[in-house]
Amino acid sequence: MTSAPKHHLPVRGGDRKPARVRPYSLTGGRTRFGHVLLVETFVGATAGTAAIEAADERKELTSGGLARVMPEVRAIVELCRRMRTVAEIAALLQMPLGVVRVLLSDLADQGKIRVYGTGTGHGTGRPDRALLERVLSGLRRL
């Protein structure tokens, strides 16, 4: 049943100036040591995280060698005991994405967590055809 719509839909571009798209400096969440932290980037604990936990358990108060571990950092390390994405950590800890990125990149630079690659290789460009085919067949199986 295709009756002509009663109301006219507004036509895009009819009454306004063209869109301005801002040039954007692509820091792309890359850390100092080249880790790419997109929202869907997986991170996980490394053996190095044991050091944080051990120091924490000993409740060391010495102001000497050991820097105090921020509660947020400890919480991130705890979460990273299982594979997590950057967005998931931000959501579960209710912290802004940008803050989580900074803390994660520090932890990654210190070797305390491991940053895994995403479906776009080095985090640039687009997923390739092979990946898209896999996503298609995965969706068809749902």
Next chain:
Amino acid sequence: MDSAVSDAAPGVTPLVQGDEPLLPWQTDPTRAPIATKIVVAGGFGVGKTTLVGSVSEITPLQTEALMTEASEETDDLTATPGKSTTTVAMDFGRITLDDDLVLYLFGTPGQQRFWFMWDDLVRGAIGAVVLADTRRLKDCWPALDYFESCGLPYIVAVNHFDGTERYEPEDVREALTIPAHVPVMIMDARRRISVIETLLSLVGHALDETPE
């Protein structure tokens, strides 16, 4: 009857309320699954969160980004005055497609002033579903402009609300000036099957747009 078996590693207790049951790929530290994402954009209240929730295997999570917002008058990179900080919430869900392949869906606000956030979000994305409501069609214009300008594959999905006038996809295509090769579909964000069809359409379109 299924028996729920906890495969949590010894000593690991749920740390955060609302944390979901473990999947096998979450506990293997030797390798991470391939993560990929689809962006769901559209105006306020168009059904982005509903769409994500219809297919997500986890309760959709919400994350926030603090961002500097340039006001309309000072839409210029050199101008720092007139900017304010705002918080943008973003919903996301997850679908495990294979034991080493996980798809994330990010529902993101479609307002023009949040473009800063999109630049980061669309990096590496398969593409975008632009969700539209024919009663407020203008709300999806900024998203269309954005994806057209950055070249991200997108499709238009009209979330049909009960009791509203039904338009044909071609009416919507014409009104939104969508090129012929871009899929436009009428769907229901509440229905899982409908959402999966929408995602299939987007991924198929992204494949068409990706050179051999």
